[in-house]
Amino acid sequence: MRDLIDVQRGKQSARMFHDPEIYEREMEAIFGRCWLFLTHESAIPNFGDFVTTRMGQDEVIVVRQKDGSIKAFLNVCRHRGARICPVEAGNKRSFVCNYHGWSYAVDGSLSAVPFEKELYQGKLDRETHGLKEVAQVSIYHGFVFGNFDAGAISLEDYLGDARWYLDIWMEASGGVELVGPPSRSVVHCNWKAPCENFVGDAYHVGWTHASSLAVSGSMLAPMSGNAALPPAGAGIQVASRYGHGHGILYDVHPGGHDAKLGEEMLAWQATKRVAMEEKYGAIRTRYYGSHINGAIFPNVSYLWGTNLFKTWQPLGPNETECWTWAIVEKDMPDELKRKIVNGMHRTFGVAGYWEADDNDNMESASLLTTGFQTRKLQLNAQMGIGKDIVDSELPGVVGQAAIGETSYRGYYRFYDEVMRSASWGDMDPSDDSWKEQLVSADV
Numbered sequence: 392m393r394d395l396i397d398v399q400r401g402k403q404s405a406r407m408f409h410d411p412e413i414y415e416r417e418m419e420a421i422f423g424r425c426w427l428f429l430t431h432e433s434a435i436p437n438f439g440d441f442v443t444t445r446m447g448q449d450e451v452i453v454v455r456q457k458d459g460s461i462k463a464f465l466n467v468c469r470h471r472g473a474r475i476c477p478v479e480a481g482n483k484r485s486f487v488c489n490y491h492g493w494s495y496a497v498d499g500s501l502s503a504v505p506f507e508k509e510l511y512q513g514k515l516d517r518e519t520h521g522l523k524e525v526a527q528v529s530i531y532h533g534f535v536f537g538n539f540d541a542g543a544i545s546l547e548d549y550l551g552d553a554r555w556y557l558d559i560w561m562e563a564s565g566g567v568e569l570v571g572p573p574s575r576s577v578v579h580c581n582w583k584a585p586c587e588n589f590v591g592d593a594y595h596v597g598w599t600h601a602s603s604l605a606v607s608g609s610m611l612a613p614m615s616g617n618a619a620l621p622p623a624g625a626g627i628q629v630a631s632r633y634g635h636g637h638g639i640l641y642d643v644h645p646g647g648h649d650a651k652l653g654e655e656m657l658a659w660q661a662t663k664r665v666a667m668e669e670k671y672g673a674i675r676t677r678y679y680g681s682h683i684n685g686a687i688f689p690n691v692s693y694l695w696g697t698n699l700f701k702t703w704q705p706l707g708p709n710e711t712e713c714w715t716w717a718i719v720e721k722d723m724p725d726e727l728k729r730k731i732v733n734g735m736h737r738t739f740g741v742a743g744y745w746e747a748d749d750n751d752n753m754e755s756a757s758l759l760t761t762g763f764q765t766r767k768l769q770l771n772a773q774m775g776i777g778k779d780i781v782d783s784e785l786p787g788v789v790g791q792a793a794i795g796e797t798s799y800r801g802y803y804r805f806y807d808e809v810m811r812s813a814s815w816g817d818m819d820p821s822d823d824s825w826k827e828q829l830v831s832a833d834v
Contacts, residue, residue, distance in 0.1 A: 396807035401773040408581040409760035422447030464522035532561035552786035553635035569716035580753035582705040589692030590636040591798025626793030630801020634688030772799040777833040
């Protein structure tokens with residue numbers, strides 16, 4: 392690990408996109424200890440409602456309990472390890488393994504075993520053969536997260552400074568929903584490649600998406616072909632303690648990259664702005680009407696303004712499954728919700744044209760590191776380095792330009808910390824030295 396991430400100089404080894412040993416360490420240190428997105432409450436509103444999802448490479452069942460709480464379990468029978476639930480979502484009062492018929496209640500307890508008396512003669516201990524439960528499940532504004540590590544910090548502490556920015560659209564908007572089921576596609580890339588892109592890469596937009604921008608008529612169209620940079624003061628980049636990051640482009644609302652839809656979304660937001668400003672202040676109200684790219688470490692990405700929410704589920708060092716939902720505000724008219732969902736899938740769904748542009752980059756950046764010489768290279772994330780600041784009004788470490796790599800550096804700073812740590816006990820939540828690491832970074 393010593394030569395993998397250079398926080399001070401803003402560099403990373405290309406090996407991190409390829410090395411199988413690094414990947415195995417990620418499954419243990421990151422996906423085994425960090426908070427991972429499971430589902431949204433709106434997907435499982437009633438007792439017995441469930442979805443199946445992934446935490447790293449482990450399949451889990453997420454199910455609503457009789458008391459209204461939510462639990463998550465490995466989707467693995469405790470008899471011979473077969474899959475318990477073969478479908479993505481539904482409602483059940485029990486989960487029955489197709490292999491030998493062992494049955495589990497929604498609370499994970501082993502409720503029935505065929506011919507238990509005759510075949511086990513009272514020697515089967517049901518108490519120790521319930522479904523393996525995910526140690527912690529917690530909810531933030533309707534977003535349900537799980538953590539395998541019982542000793543991990545709380546979800547609210549983990550989100551930390553990032554909550555101030557997430558609250559802008561998760562809470563201040565009046566609340567949101569994720570419209571699913573999620574679309575799914577497999578991308579031949581390392582899971583970190585798309586995460587780093589969403590955490591803070593506005594640099595690629597004008598070039599990678601030049602043709603799409605040129606015909607869209609959206610508010611981002613002037614960036615086509617790198618014809619122009621956003622002017623000074625047009626936005627910021629933000630890094631946080633646990634790797635979450637945001638990029639905000641002020642007063643830009645592409646609306647699925649459709650000019651007409653963008654106008655409708657801005658008109659809808661205008662009806663809320665006065666009340667929002669009274670409650671949340673002018674800065675956050677402005678952000679509500681801006682475009683935000685963001686990531687929740689390790690593998691959640693979202694765009695507010697394009698209204699998409701993604702998880703990048705690792706399938707191996709060079710293969711990732713992308714799950715995509717649309718974000719809509721709860722109180723929006725149904726017709727506007729429909730337009731947002733359609734616009735999101737047109738651009739960033741399985742067949743979305745922006746998605747295709749991005750996937751080409753993710754795949755090449757990952758697969759080329761299989762080359763013996765290529766994997767020796769250092770990757771550069773130095774844009775804006777040395778100019779990051781701590782702002783008294785804005786939580787986190789702030790990069791003072793709309794295009795920069797502050798959030799990249801913050802993402803990999805925490806990646807390095809958690810990969811090196813033996814447990815959460817090695818990562819002191821009260822230690823503010825991470826800010827100095829980023830602010831003092833320079834070439």
